[in-house]
Amino acid sequence: MQTPPLVAQSSSVLTVVPPPKLTAKKNSTASAKLSVRLRNGFHVNSNTPSDEYLIPLRLTWTAAPLEVVDVTYPDPKLEKYEFSEKPLSVFTGDFDLMTKFRVPATAPAGMQVITGRLRYQACNQKECLPPKTLEVKLPVDIVN
Amino acid sequence: MICCRWWAAGLSLVAVLSLNLISCGSPKAVKAAVKAEKDRKPAPDFTLKDIHGRDVKLSDYKGKVVLLNFWATWCGPCKIEIPWFIDFEQRYKDRGFAVLGVSMDEDGWDSVKPYLEARKVNYRVVIGNDQVADQYGGVSSLPTTFLLDQSGRIASVHVGLVSKSVYQDEIEHLLQTKHSSSGGGARRDANAAPGGAK
Numbered sequence: 001m002q003t004p005p006l007v008a009q010s011s012s013v014l015t016v017v018p019p020p021k022l023t024a025k026k027n028s029t030a031s032a033k034l035s036v037r038l039r040n041g042f043h044v045n046s047n048t049p050s051d052e053y054l055i056p057l058r059l060t061w062t063a064a065p066l067e068v069v070d071v072t073y074p075d076p077k078l079e080k081y082e083f084s085e086k087p088l089s090v091f092t093g094d095f096d097l098m099t100k101f102r103v104p105a106t107a108p109a110g111m112q113v114i115t116g117r118l119r120y121q122a123c124n125q126k127e128c129l130p131p132k133t134l135e136v137k138l139p140v141d142i143v144n
Numbered sequence: 145m146i147c148c149r150w151w152a153a154g155l156s157l158v159a160v161l162s163l164n165l166i167s168c169g170s171p172k173a174v175k176a177a178v179k180a181e182k183d184r185k186p187a188p189d190f191t192l193k194d195i196h197g198r199d200v201k202l203s204d205y206k207g208k209v210v211l212l213n214f215w216a217t218w219c220g221p222c223k224i225e226i227p228w229f230i231d232f233e234q235r236y237k238d239r240g241f242a243v244l245g246v247s248m249d250e251d252g253w254d255s256v257k258p259y260l261e262a263r264k265v266n267y268r269v270v271i272g273n274d275q276v277a278d279q280y281g282g283v284s285s286l287p288t289t290f291l292l293d294q295s296g297r298i299a300s301v302h303v304g305l306v307s308k309s310v311y312q313d314e315i316e317h318l319l320q321t322k323h324s325s326s327g328g329g330a331r332r333d334a335n336a337a338p339g340g341a342k
């Protein structure tokens with residue numbers, strides 16, 4: 001199987017750096033880092049937003065034949081904006097998301113590409129952009 | 145003689161400066177923010193459902209000054225404006241003014257209804273869609289607010305959060321323009337009793 005081209009998946013304000021190939025051993029766990037770059041002046045809600053109406057950042061995977069153990073988000077920043085009475089729980093700048101996968105013993109050896117979906121909603125001090133979902137391709141080499 | 149010429153020149157300069165100062169005052173600034181009548185384009189018409197499932201047609205508001213606000217429950221800056229719009233609706237509704245909110249929430253009334261109820265929104269709100277957003281240039285960020293004149297033309301556009309006084313000045317300006325130019329002629333009133341959340 002061919003490795004997908006290393007082109008950053010991006011929207012107008014948020015870019016995901018293409019993750020390098022993950023080598024994962026059968027019957028073990030492996031972690032993949034996803035690096036996110038957010039345009040200066042913008043923020044996205046963290047995975048635990050301060051308000052029930054705010055849309056959280058969320059990374060999900062269609063991981064078969066791997067299984068997702070957990071996704072670890074960075075510690076959010078509490079930032080006060082012109083439009084908010086209270087500080088908001090956000091991510092800004094560059095940050096990483098870690099995903100821990102379990103590789104079943106029955107997983108077929110060889111190259112696979114699994115797909116992640118990063119959903120987020122970005123704002124700056126004055127305006128908000130509609131929620132978006134970026135697709136991320138992770139090449140995985142399953143070895144015995 | 146030379147002294148008199150300098151005195152006259154000085155007086156002229158003062159007069160010109162005074163006129164400039166007067167013209168830089170707030171009424172002129174508001175005029176600058178509101179497009180000249182000849183430059184206004186008709187607001188694209190649409191029909192969308194309100195919270196009661198009734199059709200709301202924008203063209204039914206012809207004859208009123210309309211604040212058309214594209215917003216969403218997930219939009220922080222939009223949240224700040226809502227109390228302003230509640231105030232405008234209450235303050236100006238008897239002078240031929242209405243606020244119409246167009247929510248761009250993907251899940252529609254599931255999010256919007258409790259949000260409006262919690263904030264006691266007194267103006268009409270409809271659920272928007274991509275087609276209507278495209279008619280208005282895509283509405284790529286929120287809030288995006290259009291002020292429409294009594295003829296249903298776009299008099300001003302604001303993308304992002306602006307101050308309450310900007311809207312207030314423009315509304316006043318458009319309402320006053322109506323009184324001076326059209327003299328309160330026949331209008332097709334929207335039978336839109338306010339009460340978005342009711």
